[in-house]
Amino acid sequence: MTEQxxxxxxxxxxxxxxxxxxxxxxxxxxxxxxxxxxxxxxxxDDGSYLSAFRAEEKHMNGAGSMHGGCLMTFADFALFAIATDEMRDQMGVTMNLSSDFLGGAQPGALMEARGEVTRGGGKTIFIRGLITGDGAPVLSFTGIIRKFSKRP
Incomplete structure (x- = not known):
């Protein structure tokens, strides 16, 4: 794939x-x-961002359900996808990511994350979202992104 x-x-x-x-x-x-x-x-179509991936065996924990670390990594990805319009070509770091586990997901599940920016406009962006597995709630999350400019 080429960068674009x-x-x-x-x-x-x-x-x-x-x-x-x-x-x-x-x-x-x-x-x-x-x-x-x-x-x-x-x-x-409504202007929001949807994040997704297909659950695989590599995403599971020892009990056969999706690993919590995988869900939190996906939530971190989703923070930045949800905040894309607020980021405006700037870099950012996650200052906070909080989550609540709501259910499990099995291999083969379509994992989706949707959310909204609850406050933006400055250097700090607040986001909340929900991850589902085949439509069932799996993880709710809130996060804070801090924007910064690239150093020369």
Missing amino acids: KTEYGYGNAVECKEGEFAGWYHWNHDPYETRSGPFYMRRE
């Missing part, structure tokens, strides 16, 4: 060209996130 400027505002968001998530985008600059997912995002 996208509607998502990040120069290194690339479009998936094949498979289940063809037409979706992902960031290719985070090695941990890429190995953990990969996770995908797209803009919905």
Whole structure:
């Protein structure tokens, strides 16, 4: 995949060209996130952002349900997808990520994250969201992103 400027505002968001998530985008600059997912995002017709991935065996814990660390990594990805319009080509870091586990997800489940910016406009962005597995609530989350400019 080649890097390209996208509607998502990040120069290194690339479009998936094949498979289940063809037409979706992902960031290719985070090695941990890429190995953990990969996770995908797209803009919905209402202007919001939807993040998704398909649950695989590599995402499960010893009991056969999705690992909590995987869910929190996906929530962190979703924070930035949800806040895409607020980020406006700037970099950012997660200052806080809080979550509540609501249920489990099994291999093969379609994992989706939706949410909203509850406060933005400055250097600090507040977000809340919900992750579902095949439509059932799995994790609710809130987070705070702090924007910063790249250093020369």
